[in-house]
Amino acid sequence: xxxxxxxxxTPHLPQQVSSDFRDAMRRLAASVMIITSRDADGAPHGMVAxxxxxxxxxxxxxxxxxxxxxxxxxxxLRTKRFCINLLSDMQSDxxxxxxxSALRHxxxxxDEWSDAWTTDSGRLPxxxxxxASVECAVDLVxxxxxxSLFIGHVLQVHCAPTSMAGQLTSGPLVWLAGQxxxxxxx
Amino acid sequence: xxxxxxxxxTPHLPQQVSSDFRDAMRRLAASVMIITSRDADGAPHGMVAxxxxxxxxxxxxxxxxxxxxxxxxxxxLRTKRFCINLLSDMQSDxxxxxxxSALRHxxxxxDEWSDAWTTDSGRLPxxxxxxASVECAVDLVxxxxxxSLFIGHVLQVHCAPTSMAGQLTSGPLVWLAGQxxxxxxx
Numbered sequence: 001x002x003x004x005x006x007x008x009x010t011p012h013l014p015q016q017v018s019s020d021f022r023d024a025m026r027r028l029a030a031s032v033m034i035i036t037s038r039d040a041d042g043a044p045h046g047m048v049a050x051x052x053x054x055x056x057x058x059x060x061x062x063x064x065x066x067x068x069x070x071x072x073x074x075x076x077l078r079t080k081r082f083c084i085n086l087l088s089d090m091q092s093d094x095x096x097x098x099x100x101s102a103l104r105h106x107x108x109x110x111d112e113w114s115d116a117w118t119t120d121s122g123r124l125p126x127x128x129x130x131x132a133s134v135e136c137a138v139d140l141v142x143x144x145x146x147x148s149l150f151i152g153h154v155l156q157v158h159c160a161p162t163s164m165a166g167q168l169t170s171g172p173l174v175w176l177a178g179q180x181x182x183x184x185x186x
Numbered sequence: 187x188x189x190x191x192x193x194x195x196t197p198h199l200p201q202q203v204s205s206d207f208r209d210a211m212r213r214l215a216a217s218v219m220i221i222t223s224r225d226a227d228g229a230p231h232g233m234v235a236x237x238x239x240x241x242x243x244x245x246x247x248x249x250x251x252x253x254x255x256x257x258x259x260x261x262x263l264r265t266k267r268f269c270i271n272l273l274s275d276m277q278s279d280x281x282x283x284x285x286x287s288a289l290r291h292x293x294x295x296x297d298e299w300s301d302a303w304t305t306d307s308g309r310l311p312x313x314x315x316x317x318a319s320v321e322c323a324v325d326l327v328x329x330x331x332x333x334s335l336f337i338g339h340v341l342q343v344h345c346a347p348t349s350m351a352g353q354l355t356s357g358p359l360v361w362l363a364g365q366x367x368x369x370x371x372x
Binding site for chain 2: 133151181
């Protein structure tokens with residue numbers, strides 16, 4: 001067994017690995033979501049994310065990776081609730097305010113959002129027209145590198161209605177190579 | 187604060203949540219990969235996966251969610267190495283053997299695979315024509331529900347060459363609503 005042989009562990013300079021890794025990740029297509037939460041003062045928070053996966057079906061559960069510098073990070077740690085809103089390709093106008101700190105004041109301003117400004121602190125902001133919104137309660141937090149991984153079990157799910165033929169009116173918003181991509185079923 | 191109010195925590199029957207959650211996850215588009223490893227006897231192992239994300243850029247790192255019943259699970263626990271092969275839409279013929287137990291003997295048989303049958307136990311099987319292959323060493327394993335989460339730092343990356351114009355010759359293989367989907371940049 002040569003699993004830990006130096007030739008395998010350090011085949012590249014670390015800088016080369018970082019640069020190649022960025023290149024590789026640009027080749028991965030990922031659905032884009034907005035994760036929301038609400039702080040202890042009742043204010044809504046949100047961030048754009050694509051590092052989101054389902055973990056298990058038993059219990060139904062999801063994982064999100066959040067940079068520890070993100071504004072929503074301390075909110076998630078404290079209130080232990082998040083809502084994952086899977087964006088449709090008709091909702092790309094939501095990306096800019098939720099991914100730009102200077103546009104923070106524009107977040108949750110469009111009437112596409114429900115429960116953003118409610119006084120009911122138990123409700124999280126969600127998008128009724130999103131293909132799906134999944135609300136989770138955090139069970140486990142693990143730190144790694146610059147990020148925390150939040151794993152939560154699913155509390156409730158909302159799926160946007162489909163057409164009479166069972167089709168969604170729009171597909172998911174997908175990011176590839178740093179830009180929006182269109183998806184069609186084969 | 188009503189964060190833990192029963193009305194929010196149990197809005198649906200558990201069965202309804204499970205069924206709605208499956209429905210929601212079918213609306214998420216995800217790149218498809220084959221994760222490979224090698225057991226202590228030198229035999230290659232592989233599984234199809236889409237619950238794969240990058241965790242952080244510092245260090246470059248990835249996370250995979252693996253069912254504890256999967257054949258590759260004890261291999262990952264023991265040898266602590268995996269290679270994520272991002273499939274292209276020209277590589278869908280790899281899916282069937284790697285997602286069907288009865289076709290296990292067909293895995294790694296095509297000459298698309300490199301380092302599958304080498305006697306060098308330090309090398310993991312990888313696909314030179316895949317848009318990207320990322321080899322990782324496991325740093326952290328966390329169990330949740332039916333799955334284990336393996337988080338590893340990146341050891342090496344291979345990106346398939348692009349055309350003269352910097353374009354990939356084929357896009358990533360993407361799964362949506364239980365079937366293969368085509369992607370085009372907008």
